[in-house]
Structure formats: structure tokens, C-alpha cells
Amino acid sequence: ETVPAAAAGGKWSVTASVNGGAPQSLTISGTSATLPSFALKGALNTVAFTNTYQTEGAQLIPDPTAGGWTLNGSSTLTGGELVLSTAIANQAGSAFWPHAVAPRALRIEYDASIGGGSGADGLALIFADPARGAKANSLGTSGGGLGFSGTPGIAVALDEYKNAVNPSNNFTGVADGPVTGHTDMLHWLGTANLLAPLQGATHHITVTTSATTLTVAVDGAQVLSQPVTLPASAYLGFSAGTGGSTNRHAIAHLSVTPSP
Template sequence: MLSPRARRTTNRLLALVAGGLLLGAAAPVSAPAAPTGRVTVPAPGAGGWTSNGSARIAGTGLQLTRTGAHQAGSAVYPVPVVTDGLKAAFITVIGGGSGGDGLTFGLLDPARATPTALGAAGGGLGWAGTPGVAVTFDTHRNTGDPSGNFIGVTAATGDSSRTLATTSARVPDLRSGPHAVAIEVSGKTLSVWMDGARLLNATVPDLPATAMPAFTGANGGKTDNHAVRDAVITAASYAVAPPGPNGWAHNGSAALSGTGLVLTDAVRDARGSAVQATAVPSARLRARYTARLGGGTGGDGLALVLLDAAKATPAALGAGGGGLGYAGLPGVAVTLDTHRNPGEPATGFAGVAVGATGSLPRYAAASAALPGLRTGTHAVDVSVTGTGHLLVTVDGTRALDTEVALPRNVRIAFTAATGGHTDQHTVRDVLITY
């Protein structure tokens, strides 16, 4: 049980985080109204989290380890959130054993990790070996650690080690009882408070733009119970995991290549799609990505597709050539088209397609006032307004603003195709929020 003092401190921290305010030391505050335009991640005890290893839901809290040796546990929320503006408050409870090793609050990179992510035991704290950034609460001194009682910010490597970006040993005894923690992210900067006092402020270049929140903990030869209670996590918005291991189906010629999604190579008569299995609301959806079209003889183009989730499956793949891998699919597409087919306005244009006529997209709006689409890379920004308009910006210039009838729930997809003319069609740096 929390002491009355710890409970009062916790309530202040939770109120501040819920209200979207920076935390400071210590005067009592009244709880402000919840901010608009933010999302609240369900607490682990409310369900929806994936528990791995030794982690278990315990009432309304989360038990990451018991006092058995060499245990490691993690709990991961499988829906990514935007990290800029993220706020988290929770209670840590560590103790009951011989003193090792600690726990973390992690932000897993959804482009490289899945909800089953679990890192190394012992000094790995259940985090090391997973991709992303974590705040660590460490109670055992391992090689390279500043003490046997410290907090830090770490970016994990690909093995069982971890790189500490910054640490602070000027912290309360982490094993002495419940401690109220608050974390806030601004851009790439992480700030950490404990029991009302700010202990860390660190800029972390590797912090992903979107992340799956996670808690991890571990024991080695020395042990403790590691638990988290009263977690409140809020963010600016939820996000769709970028193309990678989280729920994306790759169809036809589509395949991952490093950090990019290659929809077609510069070969004739190729078509590919990548479709996210999870349906999301179309209202106020926003998608940003970088597109590269080139390397061949000039055809045909690629599309971001908002598939009707009630009618399309993750295996969706439309017509090739001028169909851009979209024609024949249910939903709306934003296209970058580099080959002029009958009825199209130019050799290079952006369009909003609302279906197909035969094997070609049927356009509700199009714009040829664009730089050469087959030269360099192009930053695309697509957003759905509150009034049902689809806004399309290419390289910072508004290309299209058109009213469309979107399905209520959509599956996000990228498609592309070549015909007699060819190009490689690649998408990178995908950030989709809702």
C-alpha cells in the first residue's frame, strides 16, 4: 500500500500529466481539465497490453518479476503513439529480494519491434536487445554503471548490452518503497521526475517519432519484486505502425529493404501492395511519407490508399500498369502518377482517385503543377479535415484540396505498379497518425 504522503505526491503527478502541464517541485495543485486533442493509453490493468516473460497483471497493477533468479518480463501496449508530447506517470515498487536488477519505462520503435518484445535478464533489465529508448531504474551496479542506485536514459543495442545516454545517481533509494515517477517528452528531449523533483533532462537523437509504450524488469543472480502501479500515459495521438513487422502484409512485388518499402523494382509489369491489417478511423487521419520514383523508363506510379476496412483484406492488390496497384480496390487513393494514360491530365501529376474505370483510376481531382516526380525524393503530406476534405501537400506545396466520401474505418495501404514502362517505387519515413 502507498503511504498517505506517497499517495498525495502521486495524485499531484497524475493530475499534472493528465492536464498536459510540465511537472515541477512541489506545491499542491488542483487537477486541471483534461486537454483536448489527446489520447489516453489504457492502464496495464485495464487490458490490451501484451505480457511477456515473467510479467503478469496483478489487480490494477503490473508485476514484472517476482524474486526468482534470472527472470525478465515486459508488458507492451501494441498501438503506437506519437512520442513528441507524450506524458507518463506511474508508481514503481521495487524490493523484497537481495537487490537486483531494476525496471524500465520504454518507448519501443514500432518499425523494428513487435508487442512480444522482451530484452535480456539481469543488467539488461528486460530491455537490452530491443529497439527504442527507455528510462531505467537500476538497483544493481554492473560494469559501466555509475552506482547501484540510479536512473538513466538508454538506447538499447542489438545484443544484451545497453548504452546509457545519461544517468543520475542523485535519486532516492529505489528499493525503499513506492516512488512516484513522471516522464515528459518534448521533441527528442526526455525529462524525468521522481517524487516531485526533476532528476533528468536529456536529448536523445535516437528517440523514434512513434513508439509502443512498454514496461520491463529483470533479475539476475540477485533479485527483487518489480512492479508498476497507477500508470497514466497520454499522447498527442495514436499512430499506425510504419511498414515493418507490425501487421503489414506485403503482396505481389512489395518487400522491405532496410528502412524502405520497395513496392516495385524497375522491371516491366510489376505490381505490389503493403497493407496494414489494423483498421483505424479515417476522421482526422494524417499520413506523411517520403516517396521516390525513378531508375527506369518512366511508369507508372504509386499510391497511398485508404481501403474500406469492411470490404478489403490485407491481401488487397489492384490492377497493374496504369492501375498503380490500386484500380479495382474499394477505397480512396492519393496517387503520384508518372505515365500519361488516356483521360489523365499529364505525364506527371498528383491525384485523388475514388474508384476505377476499367483498369485505370477514376479521379475526383488532379494537379500537374508539381516538380518532376521522377527526380529525387518527394515529401508527401495527406490529411483528412474535420469537414471531410482531403488535403494533399507535395514538397511543402498544397497540391490538392478536395471533398471526398471516405469509409468510416480504413486499412492503410501503399501500392505501385509498372507496365511497359518501369521505375522503382519506394516509400520511406512513414508517419501515420489518427
């Protein structure tokens, strides 16, 4: 394929879909391409390859207010925001861009607003893994599950409620699912307490991914760098949950671009 000179500085990505399944990113080495493991049917199998060129700095996923996202549970689009929960008890909301992306070299920025209730529980940016059964309509549990628990994948959370496994009532963390036997508590790979309060505030969040590491910055200051292996292909989305205590959780001004 031919790329115009004006597009120089970008990069190619290759995905493959087996028998109509979710696209999976390929690992390219020299002249060989390695496809993640998949199941073959007993008869004819179809493998479809897609080559995509991303110009440097190009927006990969539109803001939810532009439409096209899948909204689940308590999620709504209101006044230029994706509202994941209102200040009502025991809500769970999620929203996903319904086309899987390669998540290991991204810069994701958004404004997160939390408040209006009694202080729980939190919201999350999700990299949902279709190879493990995640779908664009996946919705996790409420409360400390943040609307993520039960969705296969990795989440970057802003959490304003201290439960038995949380370090404080004002922190960010990277989770890979629930604590065994407790769907309302997340298993944290790493956390960082925050100085600026989440409650009653809006913060600009920047999440940068690579093949081995995920970093989180709040209002321009890096607060967490966590070794992690993201799925090769993921549905990118957001979620939030309330429990006995509540808050309104919303995001706005989403930007998803390739990371150098």
C-alpha cells in the same frame, strides 16, 4: 475509463465489430452512438465495442520497417524503405497495416521515391474500405491501376505516366477506383499537375484528412484540396504499379498522427 493528466489534449474514439468483422467507427452524438449498417446472422450476434484514447501527436500506425504490415505482390522491405515495385514490367505491389483505423482526421506524412526505370506508372496511398470487401491482402491491377484498381476505397496517387485519362505524366490525384471497363485506368475525383518532377526524385508528401476534405502537400506546399467522403473505417496502406514502362516506387519515414 480514466486518462492520466499527462495525456490531456488527446481524444477518444469508439469502434464496434459485429460478429468478428472489421472494426467500424461509431458516430457519437450526445448520449447516442450510431453504427454503420451491418448484416445480422439468423441466430446469436456478437457486437464488441472498443474505446481507444489517442494522445495528441501520438503515432497511430508504425512505419512499415518496424514490422507487422501485410505485404502483397511485388512489395518488399529493403534498406529502410517499403519498396512497392522495382523497375520491372507489369508489377503490382501493395502493403497494408492490418488493423482498420478511423481515417477522417489524420495527418499522414511520408517520403516517396520514384525512378530507376523508363517512367511508369505511379504509387498511391490507399484508404481501403473493409465494409466493401477490402482486406489487408488486397492487391489491385498493375500499370495504370497503380496496384490500387480493384481495391474498394480511396487513393491518393503520384503518377508519372500519361494515359488516356491522366492529365499529364507528372501529377497527383485522388481516385475512387477504376474507369468503368478499364481496370488499368483510374477514375479521378481531382488532379493537380506538379512543377517538380516525380521521375528520379524523392518528395516529402503530407496528406491531411477531415470528414469532408482531403488535402495533399508536396515538399511543404499544398497542391490539391479535394472534397471526398472517406470510409468510416479503413485499412491504410500503399500500392504501386508498372506496365510496359517501369520505375522503382518506394516510401519511407511514414508518420500517421491525429489531425486537429
